[in-house]
Amino acid sequence: MWKEKVQEYENQIIEDLNGLLSIESVRDDSKANDDAPVGPGPKEALNYMYQIAERDGFSTHDVDHIAGRIEAGKGDDVLGILCHVDVVPAGDGWDSNPFEPVVTDNAIIARGTLDDKGPTIAAYYAVKILNDMKVDWKKRIHIIIGTDEESDWKCTDRYFQTEEMPALGFAPDAEFPAIHGEKGITTFDLVQNEMAEDVDEPDYELLAFNSGQRYNMVPDHAEAKVLVKEHMTDVIQNFEYFLETHHLQGESTVDSGILILTVEGKAVHGMDPSLGINAGLYLLEFLATLNLNKSAKDFVNFSNQYLHESHFGEKMGMKFHTDIMGDVTTNIGVMTYDNENAGRFGVNLRYPQGFEFEEAIDRFSKEIEALGFRIEMGKVQKPHYVDKNDPFVQKLVTAYRNQTGDMTEPYTIGGGTYARNLDKGVAFGAMFSDSEDLMHQKNEYITKKQLFNATSIYLEAIYSLCVEG
Numbered sequence: 001m002w003k004e005k006v007q008e009y010e011n012q013i014i015e016d017l018n019g020l021l022s023i024e025s026v027r028d029d030s031k032a033n034d035d036a037p038v039g040p041g042p043k044e045a046l047n048y049m050y051q052i053a054e055r056d057g058f059s060t061h062d063v064d065h066i067a068g069r070i071e072a073g074k075g076d077d078v079l080g081i082l083c084h085v086d087v088v089p090a091g092d093g094w095d096s097n098p099f100e101p102v103v104t105d106n107a108i109i110a111r112g113t114l115d116d117k118g119p120t121i122a123a124y125y126a127v128k129i130l131n132d133m134k135v136d137w138k139k140r141i142h143i144i145i146g147t148d149e150e151s152d153w154k155c156t157d158r159y160f161q162t163e164e165m166p167a168l169g170f171a172p173d174a175e176f177p178a179i180h181g182e183k184g185i186t187t188f189d190l191v192q193n194e195m196a197e198d199v200d201e202p203d204y205e206l207l208a209f210n211s212g213q214r215y216n217m218v219p220d221h222a223e224a225k226v227l228v229k230e231h232m233t234d235v236i237q238n239f240e241y242f243l244e245t246h247h248l249q250g251e252s253t254v255d256s257g258i259l260i261l262t263v264e265g266k267a268v269h270g271m272d273p274s275l276g277i278n279a280g281l282y283l284l285e286f287l288a289t290l291n292l293n294k295s296a297k298d299f300v301n302f303s304n305q306y307l308h309e310s311h312f313g314e315k316m317g318m319k320f321h322t323d324i325m326g327d328v329t330t331n332i333g334v335m336t337y338d339n340e341n342a343g344r345f346g347v348n349l350r351y352p353q354g355f356e357f358e359e360a361i362d363r364f365s366k367e368i369e370a371l372g373f374r375i376e377m378g379k380v381q382k383p384h385y386v387d388k389n390d391p392f393v394q395k396l397v398t399a400y401r402n403q404t405g406d407m408t409e410p411y412t413i414g415g416g417t418y419a420r421n422l423d424k425g426v427a428f429g430a431m432f433s434d435s436e437d438l439m440h441q442k443n444e445y446i447t448k449k450q451l452f453n454a455t456s457i458y459l460e461a462i463y464s465l466c467v468e469g
Helices: 002-007 010-021 040-055 119-131 154-162 232-245 279-286 292-306 355-371 390-406 448-466
Strands: 059-063 067-072 078-084 108-109 140-146 168-171 177-180 184-192 205-211 220-226 248-255 259-262 329-338 342-351 372-381 411-413 425-427 445-447
Touching: 002 010, 002 119, 002 448, 010 040, 010 119, 010 342, 010 448, 040 059, 040 119, 059 154, 059 220, 067 119, 067 154, 078 119, 078 448, 108 448, 119 140, 119 292, 119 448, 140 154, 184 355, 205 279, 205 292, 220 232, 220 279, 232 248, 232 259, 232 279, 259 279, 279 292, 279 329, 292 329, 292 342, 355 372, 390 425, 390 448, 425 448, 445 448
Parallel strands: 078 140, 078 168, 168 425, 177 411
Antiparallel strands: 059 067, 067 140, 108 445, 177 425, 184 342, 184 372, 205 220, 205 329, 220 259, 248 259, 329 342
């Protein structure tokens, strides 16, 4: 029944999704102001959702242009559907323009198709179809839309300062059948205190090093600028050999006596950095073979001692595992060094329930102090957990099973979704076990089958929760 209903709307779904995908809704602090708190792109995408909602007869409520909601239904309790319309930067290497959606016979290719614009439109259409059917709502629905999920969650932080907290809800920003637990997530910087004096004249001086844009992405590009006093040819040959032995892509160029080295890696989501290739950490491994100036030497040695090839916090002394939630993971997402400010590493650390987070950070902080480094803490989000046998979770899972016949059990993840904003919130789709996960990667796409099947699952789930009561 639900699949047939969705079929009537397929063209509209694709049309509305294409409009949303065409907006380059990447956070841009350089253009941020009160009217567009995280830049014009995310705000435009938020307004786009208001426009389609108002076209379809829904009322909307804006919260400081950084978040808002689309309202449906009636009743005492609120079901929250927590979506986001911001996306991570597209990066290089796409086969098409990432913000000009390509619609093929069976897929739509663009940045945000999976994360999270496709699922947002699927959830929106589930509510729209039920509304068009004139069902007798037993609950209110708030489709809550954020614009800063990929960075600091300023959107939901601001939204929940003043707006009603849903009694229960889901975020269509992960996988089916349902995700009932999420690791704690924190970002922090490991900062080199100051430039050190060189006792001897070094053979090589690191002028600048850059790798990575986001804490929650494995960097796929790194660049170092090195002042080489002598043996330039030897360094270049050693670098070529290093690339070859590590099966890496990269290149070296010389510009006015300055050697520029680049390494290419593989970007993946920071929740499982072991699946990627961290270009920055590999380039630092090579730089450690050079007799660098003291500050640079301390910077590259720190990387090798604590960060490189240590995806599960082993080198930081933070290895920890639980059967329900898995391992601590550490992604080194942003690395910078220059010959005035020394260096810093931006870390995205994720941890299961039971990990003594504050204790671990305090101990590590003391350990690195002697090496001239300190920790600057960013945001800390504690682990989130809802019992998978909760009747709310079971209703969601039942809708999934009815639509697919798949009896997989709900599980927990290392990623973080908006579900953790709610006491009783879970992540629910929109990826299936056979979906190719290109979130945060080039050539991101969603199949039409996935998009429409997700819509029909959301339809049945919302009907079960908000109409049947």
